[in-house]
Amino acid sequence: MDGGTAGRRDFLRRCATTAAVGAAGGGLAWWAYGRQRRPRPAGAVSLDDLAARFARPDLPGAPALVVARDTAIADARGGPIDPAVIERMLARALEPLGTMARFVPRGGSVLVKPNAAFAADPLSGAIADPRTIAAVVKSAFAAGAAEVLVADNPIAAPALVFDRSGIAAAVRAAGGRIVVPDERGFAPVRVTGATVLPDWPAFIAVLARVDAVIGIAPVKDHNLCGASLTMKNWYGLLGGNRSQFHQHIHEVICDLWRLVRPAAPLLVLDGTRVLMRNGPTGGSAADVVVRNTLAVGTDPVAIDAFGVTLLGRDPRAVKYLVDAEAAGFGTLEFARRMREV
Amino acid sequence: MRITLVRRLWQAAFLALFLYLAFMTAGLAARLGALSASASFFLEVDPLVAFGTLCATGQLYHLGAFGLAWALVVFASALVFGRAFCSWVCPFGTTHHAIGSLARPRAAKDRCRRNDYRPAQALKYVVLAGFLGAACLGSVQIGLLDPLCLYHRSLATSLFPLIESAVRAALPGGWIYAGEAPLFQGGWAIGAAALALFLANTALPRFFCRVLCPLGALLGLLSRFALFRIARDESACTRCGMCRAHCEGACDPDGKLRQSECLVCLNCIEDCPHGALSFRLLPRESGARPWPEVRDRRLVLGACVGAVAAPLVRLSGGTERSFSPAAIRPPGAVEELEFLKRCVKCGQCMRVCPTNVLQPALLEAGIEGVWTPVLNMRYGACEKNCALCGQVCPTGAIERLTVAQRNGEAPYPGGDAPVKVKLGTSFYDRGRCLPWAMDIPCVVCEEVCPVSPKAIYSVETMVTTRDGTSLAIKLPRVDPSLCIGCGACEHACPVKDLPAIRVTAAGETRSRGWGTRERGLLLKG
Structure with missing residues (x-):
């Protein structure tokens, strides 16, 4: 074939190829165009949906709060607690509440949430004592738990916190498991009836796995809200930019209880040492006073009000406790529903 | 074989x-709190x-x-x-x-x-x-x-x-977590x-x-x-x-x-x-x-270029006078001129740092300080109960202090008196601070301040809000004699992009209290 144009057969073949490529491109665009979707954040979950799992038997006439004291558990400097003594105290205190077996379903999974906010020495009073945490872990296993997870989302670097404080070693020795948080474990949680807390990232990965929740808080002074006790301890279940909480701290603390209330947690207040000032971080032995006290209960207002008295202060001066009582979370008149053992 | x-x-x-x-x-x-190797x-x-x-x-x-x-x-x-x-x-x-x-x-x-x-x-x-x-x-x-x-x-x-x-992305989204990945x-x-x-x-x-x-x-x-x-x-x-x-x-x-x-x-x-x-x-x-094929005069020239370059880059200042506010060195770091004689930019301190605060410098410490360690509080804050960076430094650019020595609670080996290491000082940017500028309660900075007594204190003050009502609000301040420059406040500040409290190098003391008056702040303390 001479001349500049292609033959008929050639012409048709090349036109068909071009058309096919064009159609493929257009088809891909058509398909992808139809796929346009606005990225949607994950839907928020609520612990209300899980409430059935956390049901526990009623115990009519049980006290709201049991306080155990012992003169021997810590020396004057707040020095190490004898683990055996703290274990006996815990068992004694849990007796009137129906023992640990009431809170831990046999063969279930338990989340223990200690206050482990800082990479501090336990003697500083800024975190829950590792021996108290270990005693709770052992007690949960003795009550038939299949698995005990110990988790917190601390303010300081998590791995450093658990290792420096001795919590990781004590928990592992007791058979428990430390769960170090990272962003994939968090999903937004919706708090029913929240006053200020919007849908907020919470450590859902552990909350959705367990059948019981136990909080362990030290007794601490706090620079803004007055006292950091069991209600404020739930702060460590949340992620995100928590620094914003201070703007409405009393409301947020009440919302934290609204968040966790469906899990009906057992509350443990570790008053062996009390951080009297410079809280919530402490940092000096002079800030700590030895009280040799352990309190357990189910009423967050009563147990925290008792904790405020360990700080030598008036519970009614702590705004979030007054708010919590008004919201029906519990009673500030803890003395009437308290038992000492 | x-x-x-x-x-x-x-x-x-x-x-x-x-x-x-x-x-x-x-x-x-x-895992160990102290390194074994x-x-x-x-x-x-x-x-x-x-x-x-x-x-x-x-x-x-x-x-x-x-x-x-x-x-x-x-x-x-x-x-x-x-x-x-x-x-x-x-x-x-x-x-x-x-x-x-x-x-x-x-x-x-x-x-x-x-x-x-x-x-x-x-x-x-x-x-x-x-x-x-x-x-x-x-x-x-x-x-x-x-x-x-x-x-x-x-x-x-x-x-x-x-x-x-x-590896993290490939792992199934179970519930066993390795913690956050560091960023540099x-x-x-x-x-x-x-x-x-x-x-x-x-x-x-x-x-x-x-x-x-x-x-x-x-x-x-x-x-x-x-x-x-x-x-x-x-x-x-x-x-x-x-x-x-x-x-x-x-x-x-x-x-x-x-x-x-x-x-x-x-x-x-x-x-x-x-x-x-x-x-x-x-x-x-x-x-x-036996000898490499390189002319002696080339070697001499190379050495001369290096010997001229070293003082040349210092002519713009930044090392001593006019030091950068961001040139915040890790705890135990020796005085800056000595530091630049020792740091080999190996990055071990950055690897070992458990909070990710240690970062390879860009131009914070001048062109010769590129990739030496500096603290950037937006990545983390320096943990007061930690001195790991000094444990791995092979050249003594960061001295091997104990936590007690770092915090001024124990004398140095060799008998130098205890000195509390200060990395810098925190300063408020009151125009960005929620309580100072916007009548919003906050003082997260005071909450996380790890020293006792706290270097950040707040004074409850009555202010008149926009609608004319009175409000008692805590206004935070820094006590520079107590501040150790750890950056806990800056890292926790809810104003995330440019925090309302920031640490700068002013007021730093290097290891053993050595340092230049140039970077000091207070005549006493």
Whole structure:
């Protein structure tokens, strides 16, 4: 074939190829165009949906709060607690509440949430004592738990916190498991009836796995809200930019209880040492006073009000406790529903 | 067993050890609270680290056993076996060796050609002279190209994070978590530089080792005195050139051996079909060129460039006067001029740091401080109960303090009185602070301040709000005599992009309280 144009057969073949490529491109665009979707954040979950799992038997006439004291558990400097003594105290205190077996379903999974906010020495009073945490872990296993997870989302670097404080070693020795948080474990949680807390990232990965929740808080002074006790301890279940909480701290603390209330947690207040000032971080032995006290209960207002008295202060001066009582979370008149053992 | 197999096993063992130690520097730190081992040992046996800091400081740093004196082991090995370190121990060299082997052409002729000597190989001696010239004038820059510093820095700030993030992404979204992955400012550039050097092996095998490596240059100069070297039996040699096929150093084993280039890989001995090559004690002098082919005046010129560059970059200030507010050094760091004589930019402190606050400097510490450690509180805050960075520093740029020494609760070894280390001082930006500027309660800064009594205190003050009502609000302030510059406040501030409280270097004290008045703040305290 001479001349500049292609033959008929050639012409048709090349036109068909071009058309096919064009159609493929257009088809891909058509398909992808139809796929346009606005990225949607994950839907928020609520612990209300899980409430059935956390049901526990009623115990009519049980006290709201049991306080155990012992003169021997810590020396004057707040020095190490004898683990055996703290274990006996815990068992004694849990007796009137129906023992640990009431809170831990046999063969279930338990989340223990200690206050482990800082990479501090336990003697500083800024975190829950590792021996108290270990005693709770052992007690949960003795009550038939299949698995005990110990988790917190601390303010300081998590791995450093658990290792420096001795919590990781004590928990592992007791058979428990430390769960170090990272962003994939968090999903937004919706708090029913929240006053200020919007849908907020919470450590859902552990909350959705367990059948019981136990909080362990030290007794601490706090620079803004007055006292950091069991209600404020739930702060460590949340992620995100928590620094914003201070703007409405009393409301947020009440919302934290609204968040966790469906899990009906057992509350443990570790008053062996009390951080009297410079809280919530402490940092000096002079800030700590030895009280040799352990309190357990189910009423967050009563147990925290008792904790405020360990700080030598008036519970009614702590705004979030007054708010919590008004919201029906519990009673500030803890003395009437308290038992000492 | 074939000698090259033995060599490969040695190489694999040292590479694995190096990678393991570098990897575990982060994990061990968190698990044990104190380190039991780190990759520091590789830096301590590195004669360039020892000699470079010796030129700058006039001393070999050691704390406890040997320290940088371990470098004598490699020094001695060069005097006996030449550059054997490069092909038997150096983990960076082993990595290049492996990549170069993978990129080998098929035809034997092409293989041999890639291993011809090139005049560019003389460049590394000029680089070495330049670095040593700068070191003698107080600016240690060897870490930019020293293979062990370069490799560790790249692993710590980019290659490990790259692998770790890929592994995390690939793991199923279960509920077992490894914690947040660290991030490093400018880490991409450090990683890209290392990957570019790895890629260069496809064009020229062991490009870095042959052309750039200042440690190889130092060992090459020492190998002039080596007792052992490759010897060629001229009566058996047919000049077939097969010995070049796998020659790592491009050192002409079929001619006059270039002793300073020979990496002692011993491949030539096995490749020789006539058995003409051997590794021998004190062979005839005429068979080799003991000295590298580089003109003396080039070396002098290189040293002069380095010696001029060091004071030149300081003419813009920044090191002493007009220091950057962001030049916040880790706890235990020695005084700045001394620091620049010691830091080899290996990045171990950044790897071990459990809070990710330690970052490779961009220009915070001037052009000569690039990739030295500085604190950036937007990545983390310096933990008061931690002194891990000083435990891994091989050169004493960060002194090995205990937590008690860092916090001024125990005297230093040697009897210096206790001094509380201050990294800088916090300052409020009241225009961005929620209570100060917007009548919104906050004081998170006070909450997280870790010293007792707290350096941040707040005073409850009555303010009149927009609608005319009165409000009691806590307004925070800093007590500069108590502030240790840890940055807990800056890191926790809810104003995330440009925090309303920021630490700057003013008021810092270096290790043992040494430091310049230039960076001080208070006349007392």
